[in-house]
Amino acid sequence: MDTGRPSKATRRVAAAAIAAGLALVVSGCGGDEGGGRSGADGKPPTRATAPKDTGRGTPAADSQQAIGEVKGPDGVVVTLHSAVRDTGGFVTVSGTVTNNGTKIFNAINWRSNETGMRSRSSVSGATLVDKAGKKRYLVLRDTEGECLCTTGLSGLKPGESRPVFAQFPAPPAKVTEVDFQLPTMPPATVSISD
Numbered sequence: 001m002d003t004g005r006p007s008k009a010t011r012r013v014a015a016a017a018i019a020a021g022l023a024l025v026v027s028g029c030g031g032d033e034g035g036g037r038s039g040a041d042g043k044p045p046t047r048a049t050a051p052k053d054t055g056r057g058t059p060a061a062d063s064q065q066a067i068g069e070v071k072g073p074d075g076v077v078v079t080l081h082s083a084v085r086d087t088g089g090f091v092t093v094s095g096t097v098t099n100n101g102t103k104i105f106n107a108i109n110w111r112s113n114e115t116g117m118r119s120r121s122s123v124s125g126a127t128l129v130d131k132a133g134k135k136r137y138l139v140l141r142d143t144e145g146e147c148l149c150t151t152g153l154s155g156l157k158p159g160e161s162r163p164v165f166a167q168f169p170a171p172p173a174k175v176t177e178v179d180f181q182l183p184t185m186p187p188a189t190v191s192i193s194d
Contacts, residue, residue: 065081065082066079066080066081067080067081067082067083067190067191068080068180068188068189068190069188070180070182070185070186070187070188071185071186072182072184072185072186073184074101074102074103074105075099075100075101075102075158076097076098076099076100076101076105076185077097077098077100078095078096078097078098078164078182078185078188079095079096079098080093080094080095080180080188080190081094081095081096082094082095082193083128083178083180083190083191083192083193084192084193084194085170085173085192085193085194086170089169089170090140090167090168090169090170091128091137091167091168091169091170091171091178091192092165092166092167092168093126093128093165093166093167093168093180093190094163094164094165095163095164095165096161096162096163096164097153097156097161097162097164098160098161099156099157099158099159099160099161100158100159101158102158103158104155104156104157104158105156106121106153106154106155106156107121107122107123107153107154107156108121108154109125109183109184110122110123110124110125110126110153110182110183110184110185111123111124111125111183112124112125112138112139112147113125121151121152121153121154122147122149122150122151122152122153123139123147123149123150123153123164123165123166123182124139124147124149124151124166125139125182125183126139126149126166126168126180126181126182127139127168127180127181128168128171128178128179128180128181129178129179129181129187130171130175130178131178131179132175133171133172133175135171137168137169137171137178138168139166139167139168140167140168140169147166148166148167149164149165149166149167150162150163150164150165150166171192175192176191176192177189177190177191177192178190178192
């Protein structure tokens, strides 16, 4: 007698088919930006810019080296580890922010004045200043308007440190020394390396 309901075996086969289909869809939506393509040498393509997600897991430059230090209010210290000129026409400044104070730190005052930024706690307000050339360089933005810098810089507990970075347009090759500035912090003079 047919009750109009599929048998248990039919339901199992249908569930297995659906699961296999979903597995194919998910594997086809991989996270690599190259869409699974590789270069002529068989290696995946490289990125020209730093990663956008720059939270707790972003690696900093050699944290044993310090090319500058900025001490701000409430015990917040930014130690700069490198300012590297890239052949792509930008300079990446890397460092570590440490909360030596007694209360939680949020980098809300370090952001730029733009209203379209999604991350409110970032170093998007950082600048490089070429004093000799009288030019100020702002943090670069991606095609969506987000800064090429550390974002999500909130909830830094007392005694905690996190890596930070910001990318800027490169000053002319003859410029080897600039001031790195963050809002609410004094500037630090750093040397640009190649």
